[in-house]
Amino acid sequence: MDKVFIEGLQIDALIGIYDWERRIRQPLVFDIEMAFDNRIPAASDAIEDTLNYKAVSKRIIGYVSETGFGLVETLAERVAALILEEFGVAHVKLRLAKPGAVRGARSVGVVIERSAATL
Numbered sequence: 391m392d393k394v395f396i397e398g399l400q401i402d403a404l405i406g407i408y409d410w411e412r413r414i415r416q417p418l419v420f421d422i423e424m425a426f427d428n429r430i431p432a433a434s435d436a437i438e439d440t441l442n443y444k445a446v447s448k449r450i451i452g453y454v455s456e457t458g459f460g461l462v463e464t465l466a467e468r469v470a471a472l473i474l475e476e477f478g479v480a481h482v483k484l485r486l487a488k489p490g491a492v493r494g495a496r497s498v499g500v501v502i503e504r505s506a507a508t509l
């Protein structure tokens with residue numbers, strides 16, 4: 391299956407389990423791969439036929455900016471569900487990184503894959 395991807399989408403968010411984390415915003419980085427049949431927009435050359443990565447990115451930025459979960463697992467799950475439900479995507483792979491959260495590690499986080507069929 392073809393994919394549409396969004397790589398390195400950085401969003402500042404309220405996220406974390408510790409008291410000090412509840413008082414600041416921290417950078418999160420999303421890498422997202424979404425299953426999509428790109429032959430249709432390729433044939434029409436029409437943006438309406440695409441899975442519009444700009445529209446998906448804007449929706450995710452808006453959503454994540456308003457959240458305040460403790461765990462990256464929770465946020466990753468909600469964003470994956472949003473993509474499946476609102477953009478008609480059948481399968482999504484999402485990597486959510488929290489750079490700088492652990493001293494000595496460049497980044498930490500989670501990778502999940504979800505399908506609309508098993509929502």
Ligand SMILES: Nc1nc2c(c(=O)[nH]1)N=C([C@H](O)[C@@H](O)CO)CN2
Binds near residue numbers: 406492
């Ligand atoms: N699997 C996870 N482990 C940890 C998380 C998390 O969201 N998922 N969060 C923290 C803290 O918030 C951490 O990021 C602060 O440095 C610790 N472990």
